[in-house]
Amino acid sequence: MSEAVLRLSGLEKSYNRGKPNEVRVLRGVELALVPGEIVALVAPSGAGKSTLLHMAGLLDVPDAGTVEIGGREMGGLGDRARTAVRRREVGFVYQFHHLLPEFTALENITLPQLADGATERAAQARARELLSRVGLEARADHRPAALSGGEQQRVAFCRALANGPRILLADEPTGNLDPATADRLFDVLMELVADEGLSALIATHNLELAARMSRVLRLDGGALHPQA
Template sequence: MNDPVLRLSGISKAYNPGAPNEVQVLRGIDLTVAPGEVVALVAPSGAGKSTLLHIAGLLDTADSGTVEIAGDDLTGQSDRKRTGVRRADVGFIYQFHHLLPEFTALENIVLPQLANGVARKAAEARARDLLAQVGIAERADHRPAAMSGGEQQRVAFCRALANEPRLLLADEPTGNLDPSTSDQVFAALMALVRGTGLSAVIATHNLELAARMDRQIRLEAGQLVPV
């Protein structure tokens, strides 16, 4: 039986711990994501979903609990080890695309591959293939300022998948788009995810988008409950 791609066990996180203004954000979170499973994380702003995603993706550390990615327990590991796993196995998408404005769409997708040791020719070929999959191959040589918001976010999707991660973590990936564009861009994202078979946790407050995923969980009072 394959290991879960992501396993969180007993994850707790507080801000200003021990102070009068302590805020307990996460309270003993347990979450398992199977290979190829797409999970919707439903929560309003301020509920702690970004904190949870950052801990799951090794960008932040929990006060207690363990984080396993593809069977590898990363709890207490060195920054170098965590960075290596994050670079190879985890892709991130945010509400805002965060593309590098001085580079083209193609270059934005090539750069993380070069940082991961991929040869330029192979990196460019993968970048063009990903852009074709999300329907904007003709935008390869355009800089972000010359693209629409929806096109920019599609490039961000491609960048997140450039290094063929096992796990995709997305924080309100269409939250900055109008409803019509949001639906189109989300469909492109799901096609990418399904086409590659990777696992994903996608945070959204849009219940219609959440319903299109395999499973829905809600973050309430620092704990996960099924929807």
């Protein structure tokens, strides 16, 4: 069996800890994500999907439990080291694209690579390759305002993959799109994940899209359960 590229063990997270209005969001979450696996994360709004993704992607720290990426436990790392791991190992896609409006599609994908030490030539080549694979090579010099919602999200996918991460975390990546566009965009995402050899954890309300993934997990009562 393949070694898990992402392992969550006993994750606990509460808000307003120790106060009368304390809310326990995660209660001992366990997850092992193996290479090449695409896992759907489903739950009602407010159940903690985003919180779980933030823990997995090192954007927040749990109250208890551990996060391992590539077999390395992340809890003892300082902020700078966590940022470096996040930049190189984890790609994020959100419901809203969060592209930088003053930069072109090409520049939005190039910038994360430059921040990680790539040369401008190599970064632009990688950006153009990714844009070509999602059918947007002709839109490389357009700013986000000149792109449709589906095009903006395809650029966001490319940006998430720019540094060659091993893990993709996506929080309702098609939730802001009409059903037909969402379905087409999901196909693009699955192709990118397969081509890049990624492992992916994708939060979605769309049960039809979830059923097309390797497996489906439901966040219920602060813990993960296989979806029946």
